[in-house]
Amino acid sequence: MIIKIVTTGGTIDKIYFDRKNEFQVGAPQIGEVLTEANVTLDYEVIQLLRKDSLDLTEADRRLIYETILSDPGRHFVISHGTDTMLLTAKALKKINDKVMVLTGSMQPAKFRQTDAVFNIAAAITAVQLLKPGVYIAMNGRIFDPAKIRKNIELNRFEPIE
Amino acid sequence: MIIKIVTTGGTIDKIYFDRKNEFQVGAPQIGEVLTEANVTLDYEVIQLLRKDSLDLTEADRRLIYETILSDPGRHFVISHGTDTMLLTAKALKKINDKVMVLTGSMQPAKFRQTDAVFNIAAAITAVQLLKPGVYIAMNGRIFDPAKIRKNIELNRFEPIE
Amino acid sequence: MIIKIVTTGGTIDKIYFDRKNEFQVGAPQIGEVLTEANVTLDYEVIQLLRKDSLDLTEADRRLIYETILSDPGRHFVISHGTDTMLLTAKALKKINDKVMVLTGSMQPAKFRQTDAVFNIAAAITAVQLLKPGVYIAMNGRIFDPAKIRKNIELNRFEPIE
Amino acid sequence: MIIKIVTTGGTIDKIYFDRKNEFQVGAPQIGEVLTEANVTLDYEVIQLLRKDSLDLTEADRRLIYETILSDPGRHFVISHGTDTMLLTAKALKKINDKVMVLTGSMQPAKFRQTDAVFNIAAAITAVQLLKPGVYIAMNGRIFDPAKIRKNIELNRFEPIE
Numbered sequence: 318m319i320i321k322i323v324t325t326g327g328t329i330d331k332i333y334f335d336r337k338n339e340f341q342v343g344a345p346q347i348g349e350v351l352t353e354a355n356v357t358l359d360y361e362v363i364q365l366l367r368k369d370s371l372d373l374t375e376a377d378r379r380l381i382y383e384t385i386l387s388d389p390g391r392h393f394v395i396s397h398g399t400d401t402m403l404l405t406a407k408a409l410k411k412i413n414d415k416v417m418v419l420t421g422s423m424q425p426a427k428f429r430q431t432d433a434v435f436n437i438a439a440a441i442t443a444v445q446l447l448k449p450g451v452y453i454a455m456n457g458r459i460f461d462p463a464k465i466r467k468n469i470e471l472n473r474f475e476p477i478e
Numbered sequence: 479m480i481i482k483i484v485t486t487g488g489t490i491d492k493i494y495f496d497r498k499n500e501f502q503v504g505a506p507q508i509g510e511v512l513t514e515a516n517v518t519l520d521y522e523v524i525q526l527l528r529k530d531s532l533d534l535t536e537a538d539r540r541l542i543y544e545t546i547l548s549d550p551g552r553h554f555v556i557s558h559g560t561d562t563m564l565l566t567a568k569a570l571k572k573i574n575d576k577v578m579v580l581t582g583s584m585q586p587a588k589f590r591q592t593d594a595v596f597n598i599a600a601a602i603t604a605v606q607l608l609k610p611g612v613y614i615a616m617n618g619r620i621f622d623p624a625k626i627r628k629n630i631e632l633n634r635f636e637p638i639e
Numbered sequence: 640m641i642i643k644i645v646t647t648g649g650t651i652d653k654i655y656f657d658r659k660n661e662f663q664v665g666a667p668q669i670g671e672v673l674t675e676a677n678v679t680l681d682y683e684v685i686q687l688l689r690k691d692s693l694d695l696t697e698a699d700r701r702l703i704y705e706t707i708l709s710d711p712g713r714h715f716v717i718s719h720g721t722d723t724m725l726l727t728a729k730a731l732k733k734i735n736d737k738v739m740v741l742t743g744s745m746q747p748a749k750f751r752q753t754d755a756v757f758n759i760a761a762a763i764t765a766v767q768l769l770k771p772g773v774y775i776a777m778n779g780r781i782f783d784p785a786k787i788r789k790n791i792e793l794n795r796f797e798p799i800e
Numbered sequence: 801m802i803i804k805i806v807t808t809g810g811t812i813d814k815i816y817f818d819r820k821n822e823f824q825v826g827a828p829q830i831g832e833v834l835t836e837a838n839v840t841l842d843y844e845v846i847q848l849l850r851k852d853s854l855d856l857t858e859a860d861r862r863l864i865y866e867t868i869l870s871d872p873g874r875h876f877v878i879s880h881g882t883d884t885m886l887l888t889a890k891a892l893k894k895i896n897d898k899v900m901v902l903t904g905s906m907q908p909a910k911f912r913q914t915d916a917v918f919n920i921a922a923a924i925t926a927v928q929l930l931k932p933g934v935y936i937a938m939n940g941r942i943f944d945p946a947k948i949r950k951n952i953e954l955n956r957f958e959p960i961e
Contacts, residue, residue: 328655328657331655333650333653333662333746333747333750335650335721335745335746335794338650338691338693338722339662340655340661340662399657423657424655424657425655427750427751427752428655428749428750428751429749429750429751430749472657
């Protein structure tokens with residue numbers, strides 16, 4: 318099994334530029350995370366987009382969809398900003414024969430305290446064990462995207478009651 | 479679902495005592511890891527042993543077995559030193575109706591660079607998705623303990639050829 | 640000797656708010672840094688401002704000046720954004736009988752890789768050893784603020800040639 | 801000014817070897833610390849010894865002494881285990897025309913929480929500001945080695961009352 322990792326940006330890849338006094342979405346962190354964990358899986362990182370997920374357009378979502386659809390791989394982890402993760406999950410639903418797990422983080426991977434490493438590991442694990450479909454790996458759980466929402470106040474994903 | 483986390487020690491929990499100029503197995507780190515990841519799962523930490531796994535005796539392994547067998551829970555993550563992880567996995571094989579995932583790390587969780595967070599996340603994810611049985615979550619993969627060995631030179635688990 | 644630590648904000652205290660998708664100047668990090676270093680000095684943290692230094696006004700600079708002038712202490716570390724650190728240093732020059740060391744960082748203290756801890760330690764050390772005057776502790780060196788500039792390209796302070 | 805950094809081992813450089821289930825004194829960490837802090841000083845790292853300071857012999861101490869004595873440099877930072885740091889400081893006292901600052905740490909530099917970065921920064925700063933003599937930079941302070949002791953219980957250096 319080879320795992321394809323499609324990176325689209327989001328908080329997980331945010332870095333801080335002192336020159337501009339601002340954060341920006343930087344290069345994907347996921348490769349470093351997998352190396353530090355001494356992962357022996359076959360995987361390939363596809364650097365697709367580098368955007369805050371609020372800035373993703375319908376064209377971007379179409380690009381993500383087409384990229385995964387046309388790729389011969391069958392197991393995909395998609396790193397993504399959390400604000401529109403559910404929209405992208407919905408767009409991917411039309412793909413029936415692949416396992417697709419979206420993940421991201423609330424704190425950048427570059428931070429000393431972050432949920433990024435945990436979430437990446439959860440997605441990498443889930444994509445190996447699940448049957449075809451679209452899933453969200455966040456907050457230690459594997460969700461059906463149709464049944465959750467992002468709780469902005471508590472900064473986490475929750476099941477819709 | 480409630481996940482029971484049984485901690486037995488190992489490198490993952492090693493801390494450094496300057497007073498004695500040595501590493502020792504300290505309090506379980508897994509709770510801090512789950513808090514930092516903002517995990518919303520129901521889980522309970524059972525602090526059972528605090529030993530380097532080379533020091534685990536048959537009596538210790540029996541204790542781990544009895545603890546899990548008699549616990550009403552059905553989903554168990556066991557943190558464990560890597561040197562005898564396969565022995566404990568073998569001892570747990572007689573339990574048929576529970577999902578048991580063992581994990582540990584090659585570098586202590588207290589280190590700035592460590593595989594501990596990744597491995598804990600992998601085990602926590604796997605235990606939610608797998609059917610009853612005993613599994614090892616290490617190096618980004620989920621293994622059948624009967625089919626792997628620890629490669630001491632490369633410091634990782636590998637499938638037996 | 641008691642060291643008074645006046646915090647004014649800047650990159651060193653930046654945190655990330657996922658709710659707003661932005662970095663903001665958060666609570667001063669210096670207390671945590673001193674605790675982690677097991678510092679046994681007498682010190683007191685005066686939380687004065689919480690601003691990116693580009694947003695500091697003349698009124699803010701006057702406040703910093705008045706605060707230090709009227710304080711009975713004689714040893715001051717001032718944490719400050721780097722963009723206008725030299726302006727504040729200039730404003731403090733009229734105070735003749737106190738040791739004042741300004742410091743900050745190019746990467747937030749919350750980052751896994753940061754110059755914040757090093758710079759705080761440099762300032763804390765310098766303030767104990769220098770005679771009255773205003774100094775900048777950055778990039779491992781102790782500078783006379785009248786003789787340096789911030790090199791925006793290389794993201795560091797340098798002597799004026 | 802060029803700062804010569806003489807590394808002798810100690811907790812600050814301890815790493816963990818899973819293969820042997822033990823820590824060892826590894827390669828000096830100080831270069832990485834200075835790089836991460838974006839230090840623009842001229843410095844040179846002299847890797848002299850790699851020992852827990854309890855294992856340093858009189859011959860080792862003589863080697864440290866001879867190395868510094870015969871070196872043309874005038875500013876020295878010596879990284880050293882804390883248990884016999886005061887003995888080495890005493891041996892260096894016969895050198896009259898150089899500034900020598902010893903430092904170390906109670907927690908390894910490789911740890912996520914450590915006093916190593918702070919202590920290195922303190923020593924690097926102090927060596928630039930002090931007049932010739934031997935000093936200890938620990939716990940945020942600069943000590944005269946003749947007037948302190950290591951408090952084993954509290955894991956810190958303290959003035960002798």
